[in-house]
Amino acid sequence: MFTELFTYSAAEWDAIRLSLKVALLCTVLILPFAIGIGWVLARKNFIGKPVFEGFLHLPLVLPPVTVGYILLVILGRNGWIGHFLYEQWGIQIAFSFPAAVIAAIVVSFPLVTRSIRLSIELVDKNYEDAARTLGASNVRVFFSVTLPLALPGVLSGAILAFARSLGEFGATISFAGNIAGETQTLPLAIFSSMQVPGQETATMRLVVVSVILSLLAMIGAEYLNRRILKRKA
Amino acid sequence: MKKVLELDIKKQLGSFSLNVQASIGNGITGIYGPSGHGKTSMLNAVAGLIRPDSGRIFLNDVCVYNADEHIHVPVHKRKIGYVFQDIRLFPHLSVEQNLRYGLKKFDAVKIGFNQVVEVLQINHLLAKKPSECSGGEKQRISIGRALLSGAQILMMDEPFSAVDIHLRNSIIPFLNAINRRFQIPMLIVSHDLPDLLSLTDHLLLLKNGNITALGRFQDLIQDENNIGIMKDAGLYNVFNLRVSDSLPAKNMVLLSNKSNSFQVQVLLQSLLQKVEIGKPIKVLIRPEDISISRQTVDQISLRNQIQGKIIKIFTRKGLSFCLVDAGEKVLVEITEASKQKMNLDRGTTVYCLFKSAALKIFE
Numbered sequence: 001m002f003t004e005l006f007t008y009s010a011a012e013w014d015a016i017r018l019s020l021k022v023a024l025l026c027t028v029l030i031l032p033f034a035i036g037i038g039w040v041l042a043r044k045n046f047i048g049k050p051v052f053e054g055f056l057h058l059p060l061v062l063p064p065v066t067v068g069y070i071l072l073v074i075l076g077r078n079g080w081i082g083h084f085l086y087e088q089w090g091i092q093i094a095f096s097f098p099a100a101v102i103a104a105i106v107v108s109f110p111l112v113t114r115s116i117r118l119s120i121e122l123v124d125k126n127y128e129d130a131a132r133t134l135g136a137s138n139v140r141v142f143f144s145v146t147l148p149l150a151l152p153g154v155l156s157g158a159i160l161a162f163a164r165s166l167g168e169f170g171a172t173i174s175f176a177g178n179i180a181g182e183t184q185t186l187p188l189a190i191f192s193s194m195q196v197p198g199q200e201t202a203t204m205r206l207v208v209v210s211v212i213l214s215l216l217a218m219i220g221a222e223y224l225n226r227r228i229l230k231r232k233a
Numbered sequence: 234m235k236k237v238l239e240l241d242i243k244k245q246l247g248s249f250s251l252n253v254q255a256s257i258g259n260g261i262t263g264i265y266g267p268s269g270h271g272k273t274s275m276l277n278a279v280a281g282l283i284r285p286d287s288g289r290i291f292l293n294d295v296c297v298y299n300a301d302e303h304i305h306v307p308v309h310k311r312k313i314g315y316v317f318q319d320i321r322l323f324p325h326l327s328v329e330q331n332l333r334y335g336l337k338k339f340d341a342v343k344i345g346f347n348q349v350v351e352v353l354q355i356n357h358l359l360a361k362k363p364s365e366c367s368g369g370e371k372q373r374i375s376i377g378r379a380l381l382s383g384a385q386i387l388m389m390d391e392p393f394s395a396v397d398i399h400l401r402n403s404i405i406p407f408l409n410a411i412n413r414r415f416q417i418p419m420l421i422v423s424h425d426l427p428d429l430l431s432l433t434d435h436l437l438l439l440k441n442g443n444i445t446a447l448g449r450f451q452d453l454i455q456d457e458n459n460i461g462i463m464k465d466a467g468l469y470n471v472f473n474l475r476v477s478d479s480l481p482a483k484n485m486v487l488l489s490n491k492s493n494s495f496q497v498q499v500l501l502q503s504l505l506q507k508v509e510i511g512k513p514i515k516v517l518i519r520p521e522d523i524s525i526s527r528q529t530v531d532q533i534s535l536r537n538q539i540q541g542k543i544i545k546i547f548t549r550k551g552l553s554f555c556l557v558d559a560g561e562k563v564l565v566e567i568t569e570a571s572k573q574k575m576n577l578d579r580g581t582t583v584y585c586l587f588k589s590a591a592l593k594i595f596e
Contacts, residue, residue: 132308134279134335144334145512148325222435 004201005208012202014181015189016209017139022185023165024099026104030161035154038116039142060110064170067106071175075102099176100183104165112157112162119153120146156224163217166210186210235259237386237418242278242288242298250286257420258370261412263429264422266439272422273318275439277390279420280315281308282370293385298464310593313561314417318391320375322363328374329359335382344415349377352410374403380415387411388420405431405595406569426466430517431595434471438462440563454564455556457547464549469517469593472497472561476512485536485589486515495560498536499589504596515595520566522591525583527553527575539563539585546572557585 008016039051075082076094093099100158123146132137147154152212169187176183180193186206193203236488238257239457243250251271262575266272271281271362281289281297284305290298292313324333331354349416350356358366379387393401393410401487405410409432412419423429429436445460450471454458460468474497477489481501486508489496497516501508529538541559547553553572557563563585577583 124322126317126319127323129282129308130315130317131323131334133282133311133313133315135337136307136311136334137309145323192456 013229015184015186019166019186022104023162025101026165027158027161030105034112034116038113039120042120043115044229046134057110059107065174068174095177100172103171103175104168107168107171108161108164109123112161115157119150123149129226152224152227156221159217163214166213234587239291255444255447259418261419261431261433262435264437265426267430268424270439271442275392276390280310280313302332312383312385314379314387316375316379316389318542320371322371322375328361332381337383344380348382348435352414353377359465390422408431427469430469442530451562455457470564472513472516474516476510479508483503499592503594506534517593518591520564522587523565524586525565527583536589537587543581566570
């Protein structure tokens, strides 16, 4: 029984690998946008900012299935944009690996942006002014002062994105489907395994991996949060 | 004298309005005013951190702000060395990286990195993080960083307030050394008059957002209004003297002005460094620490009894201020009652009496 718990089948390895791939890609792709929007929200005021923020945070409170459905309506083969992509270039996003990544990006975006925005807000603007008097342009100020000082928050945002992607279920199953080896990530594999009677050990194997990965990510995020608070003090 | 900075600006900041016109030349200019009277706002406007509502600013004859022509040169193109009151060293960079932050690779180097490090004595700190440095060290690093950014003018906001009172006197020689060595004009803001006077005679007085006076301190104290502004801040007489003789037998040193028309004696111990004839020394004394008599007094412990003539006398809030020409202009504060009893007036010949210990000495 014990060894069985750590002997993974090829299909289970596929699900674990796929989950990590989706989560990593999502994290890498999300960061530039999240940093950009996080900076705008932290430093700029514009008309309609509350509406923009509300829209941005929507995936945080919407049921993930709803998010997946909306994505399908937009990017599905008959969707507003999906239709155009398919007609022009024959690109089909829904029910493919990219769809799993997109679903992960959309649901994690508000979390990451929030974390980055807060850490940029904590950067003392006086340092930015000092950099300007030393001849630094706005771009250089951002990359040499603002971003390094906000770095722990950015990293903790990245870990949040990674962790949220690992756990993503609802949006993925409705937008990307449950295709083994292509879109069947860890949570989806657990769900499928649960449907089959007598697969309790297999399910438990996947659950153990899921718990370990999420726990590592949360410990990492907590460690970075402490560093932010320490730097602030 | 070449004009380094010319400004004529207005800015409304809440209920406070800044309205300054000034033309500032080379050398060190001290900007004095009580807290909240617009000193920092004035520096921020020159640096471009705040945008005036109207007016013009010229730096070395180049227009950096003109409201009518919509010119507002951004902060990073103004070449202003700004040493902030709260120092603002970048916490994530080492001391050396902080110093090099504004260093332009392709600019002709006017001020060299090694020179700055040497003058400010921060060589041993280069590898450290700012958080590992003391207050005085941080201050020197921040001055060095501003100098190395190719600044054409160095502005310092309250450079004495961030450091411990014991360290104040240690920062002053550095500022003097920078001015001498790098020939860079400096604007130094302070609400502490003695600190400013130990650095420069050239003052700009700010009150309620307006410049009330600009010029040599020795000239400014001839105006009653200026005295009123400076009185609360600790008004001092400032004399730029040289060591003219040492009197080791009496344990005293004789200091004189250029023409030897004004001499004071100070205690040998009050000089920190070796006494050399001809060495320049700045001496400060409070007007209320000087007494006036109409004759020399023999049976008295006071060594300094300097003869002069009253050239101006006026009364303010029950106190009489006599400006005495004794080779240097000496401001003396006495009570209204004494003035009447002694029958002092313009032209009266008097003796200024003070203890050697009342003198503040800057070498």
